[in-house]
Amino acid sequence: MDKAIVSKTFSAQKYKDADLAVKAAAVLEKMTNNVYFSDIQSKLDELKAKIKSYDAALADTGLGGKLSTAIKRECRRNLEICLQEVATYVQLTSKGDDVVISSSGFDMHRKAAKVGMLDQPENVRIIPGNMNGSVWLSCNVVSKALFYVFAYCEAPATSDSVWIQITNSRRKIMIDGLTSGKEYCFKVAAARTHPSRVWSDVVSSYVI
Secondary structure, eight states, rough: OOOOOOOOOOTTTSSSSSHHHHHHHHHHHHTTTTTTOOSSSHHHHHHHHHHHHHHHHHHTTTTOHHHHHHHHHHHHHHHHHHHHHHHHHHHHHTTTTTHHHTTTTTOOOOOOOOOOOOOOOOOOOOEEEETTTOOOEEEOTTOOOEEEEEEEESOOOTTTTTOOOEEEEEEEEEEOOOTOOEEEEEEEEEOOSSSOOOOOOOOOEEEE
């Protein structure tokens, strides 16, 4: 069973100044007298003090001035560090139990869903390229694909054919260096990190 991971991100990109104060207060409230975390009172006292300093600094920034802004930034940084330390404690104590983590007030990273075998690429198309001996090979978008593997060989394709493979992050690629007037076979597979491939139907075409 996958273990839940406590989020330790408290940056301004995730929490605006006022939002961080609300989040920190919620964590303090849920952690206080929490039966799952009985040996962290000293750290909660520190968190409470950091929240108080941060709240005061936020109020002072409303009056304007570079000094008050600098103090607020320093108080925010100290609060972020304290929250990260408490989050680390929660992770270790909970052993990845999502029920225990939820009781702390911290967020959890989403568990990555396992992606099964990808669909077979459809509508494989071959269009002559701008130069002799080149073609554009494409297919429809395949959901959840990270990249595409394009393969070709001289026609006719047999069990002994040697397929040349080219990967591309997009569903379309230009293949050049082919022999004009010769027929080739083409196929495409969508891919992720798993080595399995579901190839499209083989499509053949003469190259100009």
